[in-house]
Amino acid sequence: MASSEDSEDAAITSPTPTNIYKDxxxxxxxxxxxxxxxxxxANPTYIHYLAQNRYFEDEAFIGYLKYLQYWQQPEYIKFIMYPHCLYFLELLQNANFRNAMAHPGNKELAHRQQFFFWKNYRNNRLKHIVPRPPPEPVAAVPTSIPPLTLVPNANNAVPTAPVLSPMQFSMPPGSAPPKNDLRNIGSDRRKRK
Structure with missing residues (x-):
């Protein structure tokens, strides 16, 4: 019985956590x-600010960045409006990237790359998303052109029809191609005041 009384006394004397923090x-x-x-x-300038003020040298801050990776989970990612922040959060796990972002040139490089991504993202996505129109049907060969008939000659050579150059198609018959006048080219390169 002494052992049961001791356990009851221990339960009574042990403090129960009454002041649990409730948010x-x-x-x-x-x-x-x-x-x-x-x-x-998502802002490379802000990351540069953190690097300049030596936040990345604090082990507690690096642990906090590691902790924040839970934002990549689907139940949290739906609240993110700037998806580049997750990319930079992943890069900040690397010590080399953290050290490199202290230099202004690297900040500008990251900012430019981000700008070019935003500039071309829509067009690049549309190439893969928007269905392409079906190819136009090939026009039938006109029947007004008489077929080429082969006439055997003495050398057994196959006769060919004359092939017109693209210039002959675009110019009216009997006209000469335009000449380039090179006399006044230098006058176009004058400095303007």
């Missing part, structure tokens, strides 16, 4: 703060 807004504030920070990572 008043069920984590909404934390969610919004983390979402805002993650989306700020």
């Amino acid at each position: 008043p807004d069920d984590g909404r504030q934390r969610f919004l703060l983390e979402l805002e920070f993650v989306q700020c990572l």
Whole structure:
């Protein structure tokens, strides 16, 4: 009986956690703060700012960046408005990238690459998304051209019809091709004041 009394006394004397922290807004504030920070990572200038102020040398901050990778999961990714932030978040896991972003030239390079991606993204996507129109039907060979008849000659050579150059198709018959006048080319290159 002494052992059961000791366990009851231990249960009575052991403090029960009465002051457990309860988030008043069920984590909404934390969610919004983390979402805002993650989306700020889409800006190479902000990453450069973090590198210049030596945030990337703090192990706790690097751990926080590692923790934020949960935003790549489908249940969280639907809240992301700037998808480049996830790409930069992945790159920030690498120490070489973190060190490189301290230099202004690398910041400008990342910013330019991001701009070119945005500039060409829609057109590149449309090439793969929009269905191409079916090819136009090939026009039938006109029947007004008489067929070429082969007449054997002494050398057994096959006669061929004369082939017209593209210039002969575009010019009216009897006209000469235009001549380029090279006398006044230098006058076009004058400096304007």
